[in-house]
Amino acid sequence: QRAECEELKEHLAKLGGTKKVRELLAAEENPNRQAFVQNRRLVVATPTRVATDPLFSRVRFDVLMVDDAPKIPAPSLLAAASLVRERIVVSGDPRDVAAVGQWVMPQKGTRTASETAPVPLA
Numbered sequence: 001q002r003a004e005c006e007e008l009k010e011h012l013a014k015l016g017g018t019k020k021v022r023e024l025l026a027a028e029e030n031p032n033r034q035a036f037v038q039n040r041r042l043v044v045a046t047p048t049r050v051a052t053d054p055l056f057s058r059v060r061f062d063v064l065m066v067d068d069a070p071k072i073p074a075p076s077l078l079a080a081a082s083l084v085r086e087r088i089v090v091s092g093d094p095r096d097v098a099a100v101g102q103w104v105m106p107q108k109g110t111r112t113a114s115e116t117a118p119v120p121l122a
Contacts, residue, residue: 066088066089066092
């Protein structure tokens, strides 16, 4: 048990000590989720949660990062994008677009990011 206790003490120290852990727990129990979310440096949510949870309609973010964007329904992506003040970073395989069928493929003469990215030297 002593080893387990020491391990827990180490984890507690890594989290910022007992005061910080108590603050985090109090914030999670607090019914004011908006204040809790606004004080986070990083918030992770599904597109559906962003589109349907009323909390997100009251909060604004600096950056939106979207992975596998072609697989996300356009209305959900647009709902999330409407919450952003500064930048939107979108990533995904453009070949996945046809499978989902929701996004317009680049017109002839345009290039995707993968076509313009530098090629690593071997």
